[in-house]
Amino acid sequence: MRPHHLKNKALATLAALALGAAASAHATDIRVVSSGGFAQAYKDLSGPFEHASGDHLISEWGPSMGTTKNAIPARLARGEQIDVVIMVGDALDKLMAEGRLEPGSKVVLANSPIACAVRQGAAKPDIHTVDGLRQAFLHASRVAYSDSASGEYIKGQLLEKLGIKQQMEGRAAQIPATPVGEIIAHGEADFGCQQRSELKPVQGIDIVGLLPQEVQLQTQFSGAVVRGSGHPEAARALLRFLASPANAGAIENTGLAPAAALH
Structure with a gap:
């Protein structure tokens, strides 16, 4: 291979590496805690979100209420660093009223029978x-x-x-x-x-x-941004993605009625 071709190839490789490094530098770790009712839908959609956004989801699980150490209210009460919670709507509304979630960030995701x-x-x-x-x-x-x-x-x-x-x-x-x-x-x-x-x-x-x-009782599942999140815009982007009509089929496959079908 000629010297100038080697030089051009090296420059192209360096440029690709620089772009990859830039993308990595802008990637965000989004910490999410989801309750069980929406967990499978979230798992099914987490990969496509990460691929589309370049962000990385750090996921954990816990009930929307109760006194176990993994319960979402207990996690927030002890100050765990969480960006997004996905949980039963009524329990989420209570946390919103207590000031633990960002006002106006609630997104209805699905209903569950x-x-x-x-x-x-x-x-x-x-x-x-x-x-x-x-x-x-x-x-x-x-x-x-x-x-x-x-x-x-x-x-x-x-x-x-x-x-x-x-x-x-x-x-x-x-x-x-x-x-x-x-x-x-x-x-x-x-x-x-x-x-x-x-x-x-x-x-x-x-x-x-x-x-x-x-x-029958239909339970609403919603998501919201935790107050004090270090990545509120990325957190909101995740919630928009989960509620998108394009993802309604994936949510429905898990036994839920997606938000797009509730309106």
Whole structure:
């Protein structure tokens, strides 16, 4: 190869390296904590976001409420450095009112219905009617529900609506931190209910259906920028990306109703 060609090639290589270094210098680490209901959708979309933006997502998980150390309110209370939270809308609104999130940064991402499941291969109860759901609870030896929004609804309202609150005492338990589907898959409960999007990724269970509409609860999942974030613009860009109509299909595939379909 001629000397000037070698020189041009070297210059081109140096230019490419310089561009790569510049891109790396401008890449941002965005720290995100998501609750379980939106976790699979977030996981599926994190790669495309990183590819499109050049930014890097540092992701962790925790419930929207409760007293476990990973719960999002507990993380913020002890001052963890987080840029974005994705969680149940009502719990997010409470944190916004407390001044822990950037005003005006809330973005609605999806709605999630509650579904119920049994261990894979077990007989599937018919829960399409309220009476069928009632019988499914009563015939189960052990019932599991979560310590987040769906579980709070089941414990505080659904069992009362079904008229079986007393009958289920000692047989129905709220599970802290662990997905309900995993409890069922491991044989620690033979029936349980949680957000459909949280049950779908779990191996070893069969989803038997959604709660009947008369007693269904749709839970909103939203995201917001944490107050004091070091990268507020990158954090907002992530939330815009997650809520984009172009990504509605990916969100719907996880069992959620995407924000684009809510308007």
